[in-house]
Amino acid sequence: MKFNSLSLRALLIASTAILAPAFAFAQTETEAETETETEAAEAPTEAAPAVDEDFRLNEVVVLGRYIPEVLRSTSEVAAYLAPEDLARQGDSDAANALARVTGLSIAEGRFVYVRGLGERYSAARLNGSPLPSPEPLQRVVPLDLFPTKILENVLVQKTYSVEFPGEFGGGIIDLRTLNVPAEPFLEVSVGGSYNTETTGKDGLTYFGSDTDVIGFDDGTRKIPVAVRRAMSSGLRIQSGNFADQDLQAIGQSFTNAELNLIQTNDSIPLNGSYEVSGGTSFDLGGFDLGLIGVLGYSNGWRTKNGRLEVGEINGGQLQATSTFDYVSTDQNIGWDVLFGLGLDAGDDKIDWTNLYIRKTTKQAFVREGFDDLALRDVRDDRTAWYERELYSSQLNGRHFRGNWTFDWRTALSQTKRDAPYERAIRYVFDPLVNNYVYNPAGSGSNNSISFSYIDDKIVSGALDVKYTQPLSTARDIEYSAGIEGYENNRTAQTRVFGFIAANPPLDFRLTQQRADFLFANFNINPDVFEIRETTGSAGAGAFDADLNVFGAYAKVDAEVIPLVRAALGVRYENAAQSVTPLSLISSEADPAPVPGVKNNYLLPAATLTWNFAEDQQLRLGASQSIGRPQFRELAPQQYFDPDSSRIFIGNPFLTDTEILNLDARYELYFDRGQTVSAGVFYKDLEKPVESVVVTQSASVFQTYLNAPRAILYGAELEFKRVFDSPFSGAMMENKEFLVQANYTYSKSEVQASAGDEVFPLQSNGQPRPATDFVVDGSRLQGQSEHLANFQLGWQDDNARSQATLLATYASERTSARAPAGQPDFVQDPGINLDLVFKKGFDVRGREFTFDFKAQNLLNEDFDEFQSGNDGFVQVNQYDLGTSVSLGLSTEF
Structure with a gap:
């Protein structure tokens, strides 16, 4: 415009x-x-x-000369992280970088909450194309997968516009990778970091395979040939389906000592990272050809020493009935590869972007305490290996033909999550030996070996056409239209096995053996242990899911009168979503079908921007959008989440959420990159999906349902100012200071009145009173009433130095609905204080940059709890520690 x-x-x-x-x-x-x-x-x-x-x-x-181009060219309320913002903040991944944006907070270190709405109401895109997710519980890709060094910028759009898919609640996050470089470059960087709760301290580990250090298994965790052959028979692996000698061979084929034996590491090593990036361009006469590439590797450790409790209401009082102390050590190995190729012929531009990201977590976990369900002291040992991969290949084009602009894009993106050999063993405390022993009798010991796999793929394509018609020498009107289609397919399956005592009780001396001796081959025989498959039946072990979306939109964007710009559009969207439970064992009955979700929507959106004074503008927006249940939320399949130590089961009776969005915002840009803004927002959600914790058949698990209704409203303030140093003296007078702050107040209410109904899993889709599951007036999950960020820093171009102090605050937020009658699960993120310092210097004529970063200087911990009914339960708590990292880079 x-x-x-x-x-x-x-x-x-x-x-x-x-x-x-x-x-x-x-x-x-x-x-x-x-x-x-x-x-x-x-x-x-x-x-x-x-x-x-x-x-x-x-x-x-x-x-509007001071308004950033990306914000000047849109009518919507948006936030923008420019390259200088990413560099100044020093965050290693996109999730942490986005925590600094007004109205955004981060959950579990991976998922972005926009204006108090959970990750289900946000959509992440890469260069405009949709992305799949490797996470079992989410369809939204976790943003910790994306290192900031591969990103050129990040755009967060908080108001809906019809060129985006209708699945919109809190915001659209568009991650934009590096483009063709203006000048050739080659940069090499190396870094290391230290954490006060992990580095040099006691932790846990297990051997694994010889290649674990590079994040790839050497075949140790591969499903054994004997097991694969038995699975191909279509029979459940257990006595009666296979002969004793076959079961013995199958049981002995599982890897034992390398994956079963948890060991103490008395000095967890430092974290390290390495990266090389480069690019160049060539003038080929009629067009320019550009190449860019990034290769990065990281290896880090994190130990959690924490507390887990499970609460119940007894005599009207909330009490912790099960209590555990635990230690968990994760080794996180990451690879990121980016290759881009671009052609620029002036009026025609084509980019080909290829991105590969791999994150591997090697986990050892031990917890000890009293289990109320087992009515005894127990110890749970667990080892795991989680591989998460994302691959995306995108082809984007832009063509100018006079007043016409044609944009197109197509992408194939795929994520995978492979979790082979999740080993879990439960021991019980025996006062006779004053130690934990393996005793499978009664509510005693058990063990499991699980192999789970997720393959999530999106194929997408889109075409946008824009025509600009001049209204005068100063004003114009833009007509735009486009179509987009994408198909999202997910396959998920889990096979579970365990060793059972063939002739209980076990010899008492055997029960005291450590894990690698206990399940050694000489104990896998018809007299001691035999293998049994415990994979869930009736579709509880696997599902296929798909989401097919076709959308078409038309939009008019015009400066109807001088200084007043209006955008009006409507989107038609047709979507069909289904989850099909599968039987992994062909000899067993097929699972019952699950109802799908299919809808057509007309989604209008309108915005008004009034540039009423130089570099000041007022934005108003109104729109309708939707939210869809995620695949795992629909799948009636159990899943153990290692982060929360809870079991999740989907609810196939969920439906779409319909959302009304209203926004107003004032913006003042009083200098380049400097701004003051204030805004208000309101959202009305019909049938929002909420997570509930329920107790059934002596088991505690987390599932989902559609609450009747919810509203969310609030206000945002933002300030950013750069000014020359007010101090004199050689060390201070050349510095330019930055002050940046933002604050978001939001309030939400989930509404459930007498007569409202919900359709929970445990009633098999039959209606139940909503007030049995939802407390009227309670807040939406993930919504913090107060969010605030503050940055204070300086930059000295003469000294080639920069320092920034960053503070982030999020008040308490609900993480899950508790069982009926109990207070909700609440997280308290608290205040996070970081310090970033950069310094450039020369060595023998070569320029180097030194980076220093200290994170969590106030030593905040992770805290999830229940409070009320005259009691307090520590659902999950562990110390995060303070991290200090150093980095060195040079450019050739």
Whole structure:
């Protein structure tokens, strides 16, 4: 869109009273700026009718010159992380970087909550194309997968516009990778970090395979050939389906000591990272060819020493009935590879982007305590290996033909999550030996070996057409339309096995053996242990899921009168979502079908932007959008989440959420990159999906349901100012200071009245009173009433140094609905304080950059709890520790 110049007479006629103060403000410009703008305004561009010279006045130019281009070119309320923001904040991944944005908070270190709405209401895109997720519980890709060094910028759009899919609640996050470089470069960097709760301290580990250090298994964790052969028979692996000698061979084929034996590491090593990036471009006559590449590797450790409790209401009081102390050590190995190729022929631009990200977690976990369900002291040992991969290949094009612009994109993106050999063993405390022993009798010991796999793929394509029609020399109108289609397919399956005592009770001396001796081959025989498959039946072990979306939109964006820009559009969207439970054992009955979700929507959106004074504008927006249940939420399949130590089961009776969005925002850009803004927002959600914790058949698990209704409203404030140093002296006078702060207040209410009904899993889709599961007036899950960020820093170009102090605060938020009668599960993120320092220097004529970062200086911990009914339960708590990292990079 063009920004205008217009005669002062027209401006005064349109809105004298409002624009008089703005005109006065405009007079503060320098004389040179005013003369330049006046000359530009008076330059003839086309023949015009004669005007009475007595009434001709110089024109006032309203250019919005300090408004960032990405925010000036959109009518929507948006936030933008520029390359300098990513560099200054020093965050290693996109999730942490986005925590600094107004109205955003981060859950589990991976998922972005926008304006208090959980990750289900946010959509992440890569260069405009949708992304699949490797996470079992989410369809939204976790943003910790994306290192900031492969990103050029990040756009967060908080109001809905029809060129995006209708699945929108809190925001759209568009991650934009590095483009063709303007100049050739080659940069090498190395870094290391230390954590006060992990590095050099006691932790846990297990051997695994010889290649674990590079994040790839060497075949140790591969399903054994004997097991695969038995699975191919279509029979459940157990006695009666296979002969004793076959079961013995199958049981002995499982890897034992390398994966079963948890060991103590008395000095967890430092974290390290390495990266090389480079790019160049070639002038091939009629067009430029650009190449860019990034290769990064990281290896880090994190130990959690924490507390887990399970609560119940006894005699009207909340009490912790099960209590555990635990230690968990994760080794996280990451690879990121980016290769981009671009062609620029002026009016024709084509980019090909390939991204590969791999994150592997090697986990050892031990917890000890009293289990109320088992009515005894127990110890649970667990080892796991989680491989998460994302691959995306994208082809994007943009073509200019006069007033026409054609944009197209196509992408194939695939994520995988492979978790082979999740080993779990439960021991019980025996006072006779004053130690934990393996005793499978009664509510005693058990063990399991599980292999789970997720393959999530999205194939997408889109075409956008825009025509710009001039309304005058200063104003225009844009007509745009487009189509987009994508198909999201997910396959998930879990096979579970365990060793059972063939002739209980076990020899007492055997029960005291450590795990690798206990399940050694000489104990796998018809007299001691035999293998048994415990994979869930009736579709509880596997499912296929798909989501097919076709959307088409039309939009008009015009400066209807000088300085007032309106955008009006509507999107038609057709979507069909289904989850099909599968039987992994062909000899067993097929599972019952699950109802799908299929809907057609017409989703309108309108925004109004009033540029009523130089570099000031007011935005108003209204739209309708939807939210869809995620695949795992629909699948009636059990899943153990290692992060929360809870079991999740989907509810196939979920439906879509319909959302009304209203926004208003004032923006003032008083210098380049400097701003003050204030806004308010309101959302009305019909049938939002909420997570509930329920107790059934002596088991505690987490599932989902549609609450009747919810509303969310709040206000946002943001301030960013750069100013010269107010101090004198050689060390201070050349510094430029930055002060940046934002605050979001939000409030939500989930509404459940008498007569409202919900359709929970445990009633098999039959209606139940909503008030049995939802407390009227309670807040939405993930919503913090207060969010705040503060940055204070300086930059000295002469000294080539930069320092920034960053503080992030999020107040308490609900993480899950508790069982009926109990207070909800609540997280308290608290205040996170970081310090980032960068310094450039020369060594033998080569430029180097030194990076220092200290995170969590206030030593906040992770805290999830229940409080109320005259009691307190520590659901999950562990110390995060303070991390210090050092980095060194150079460019060739």
